[in-house]
Amino acid sequence: MSAAVLRVVRVLARALAWIGLLAAPAAAQDFAAPAPAWPPAPALALLERGLPPPAASSCLAGTVTRWDGVAALVTRGAALGIGRRALRAALGVSQTGEPDVGWTALGLAVGAATAGAGGALRAVARRDRTTAFGFDARGAAVGLEVGGGAWVEATGGVHVWASAPQLWTRGEAPPLSRRLEIGGAVDFGGAALWLGRAGVVGHPRGSRGEYAIGLAAAAGPMVVWLVARDQPPRGGVGLSAATHAVRVAAEVEGHPVLGETARMSLGLGGGR
Numbered sequence: 267m268s269a270a271v272l273r274v275v276r277v278l279a280r281a282l283a284w285i286g287l288l289a290a291p292a293a294a295q296d297f298a299a300p301a302p303a304w305p306p307a308p309a310l311a312l313l314e315r316g317l318p319p320p321a322a323s324s325c326l327a328g329t330v331t332r333w334d335g336v337a338a339l340v341t342r343g344a345a346l347g348i349g350r351r352a353l354r355a356a357l358g359v360s361q362t363g364e365p366d367v368g369w370t371a372l373g374l375a376v377g378a379a380t381a382g383a384g385g386a387l388r389a390v391a392r393r394d395r396t397t398a399f400g401f402d403a404r405g406a407a408v409g410l411e412v413g414g415g416a417w418v419e420a421t422g423g424v425h426v427w428a429s430a431p432q433l434w435t436r437g438e439a440p441p442l443s444r445r446l447e448i449g450g451a452v453d454f455g456g457a458a459l460w461l462g463r464a465g466v467v468g469h470p471r472g473s474r475g476e477y478a479i480g481l482a483a484a485a486g487p488m489v490v491w492l493v494a495r496d497q498p499p500r501g502g503v504g505l506s507a508a509t510h511a512v513r514v515a516a517e518v519e520g521h522p523v524l525g526e527t528a529r530m531s532l533g534l535g536g537g538r
Contacts (some may be wrong), residue, residue, distance in 0.1 A: 286326075294369040295442050296360045296390060297343050298516030299329045300489045300504050300529040302482040303460045304425055304451035308536035309347025309356045313373040315429040315447070316415030318354035323347075324537025336526020338364055345373070347536055352378045353364040353384060358418065361395065362441070368395040371439070377414075385416035392438065409438030423453040449478075469502045498522050502528075512533060 299310035304315040308325045329343040343360030358373040369392045377386020381501045394406040407428045407510060417427035432440065451464030462478045475497075482491035487508050494501045502519030513533040522528050 289490060293445070295440075296362065296392075297329065297345060297358055297373055298331050298380060298529060299327070299338065299531045300515040300533075302458065302489070302504070303449060303462055303478070303480055304427070304458060305491075307531075308344075308349070309345040309360075309534070310531070311356065311392070312354060312356040312375040312377065312386055313345055313358045313388055315375070316386045316388040316429070317417055317427055317429055318375075318377045318379040318386045318415055319347075319536070320379055320381060321348065321536075322351060322379075322383060323536040324349055324350035324352075325533055327531060327533040327536070329529065329531040331529045333527050333528065334521065335527075338367070343371075344483060349536070352380055354379050354384065363395065365395045370395055371394060381419075383416070383418040385414065387412070387414040388483060389413075390431075392440065394438070401529070407438040409435065409440055411440055413433045413444075414452070418449075423455075424450065426450040457481070493519070502527075508533075 285434045291342050297314040299307045299314070301307040301311070306312065306315065306319050308313045308319045308323060310329060313318050317473035320432035322363050326346055328344045333341070335338045339362070341360055341362040343358055345356055345358030347356045348354070354377045356373070356375045360371045361371070362368045362371070370419065370458070371392045373388065373390045375386050377384065382415045389412045390411065392409045396406045411432045415427065415429035415431070417425055423448055425510035431444045447461060447462055451458055451460035456483070460480050463475045476495060478493060478495045481489055482489055489506045491504045492501065498521070500519065502517055502523050504515065504517030506513060506515035511534060515531045517529045518526055
């Protein structure tokens with residue numbers, strides 16, 4: 267079964283890479299979590315980017331993001347992740363903003379992973395929050411997006427990935443346009459370096475995209491990481507600490523014009 271799974275996810279990775287030639291930007295939104303770009307965070311990365319974690323484990327995770335320092339623009343999300351042998355699955359719910367100006371999102375992702383490759387499909391449905399919860403409101407605008415992601419270990423300690431969260435959309439337009447992210451990471455043993463590229467909204471096909479570079483280092487149960495992005499130039503820093511059962515993480519990213527975006531998360535199980 268592992269060989270069959272490996273063939274399937276490699277085909278998916280190639281397909282997403284070809285789609286990326288036509289792609290525009292990737293930007294986190296409903297299930298964003300404070301974590302390095304690699305390895306994928308259990309449950310949340312599967313829902314947000316369509317990238318399953320290499321290890322088979324189950325977890326419950328919650329996350330809060332305050333976007334650009336705006337008190338009324340906060341995302342609160344929770345997700346359940348399941349890993350059994352090659353199977354990876356996640357189910358989550360999140361809310362962004364206040365009633366009448368925000369939305370509620372439900373996410374589902376299903377995929378597979380082995381030690382050398384992984385891939386998944388993800389879908390998110392959103393509904394405007396005309397009431398406190400959002401999905402209990404009649405007549406509210408509804409939108410749906412479907413996409414996926416895949417990664418493969420190119421060689422020992424080197425991983426490459428492609429994530430296209432919005433291959434297909436229907437109904438109300440998503441709050442952010444997200445098409446393709448491609449990237450790679452090198453594991454040096456206790457430290458990892460990654461580089462990613464995403465298109466930029468409004469730029470013509472074939473133009474340069476937004477690049478991100480990051481470095482993560484582990485010291486016992488703690489991981490600290492730095493990330494820098496262009497378009498416009500900005501940076502961020504994150505820190506996580508984990509035991510066998512609990513993981514907490516926080517990340518702050520600055521912006522030269524807008525305010526800081528701050529993320530926090532708490533995870534039970536699925537330790538990284």
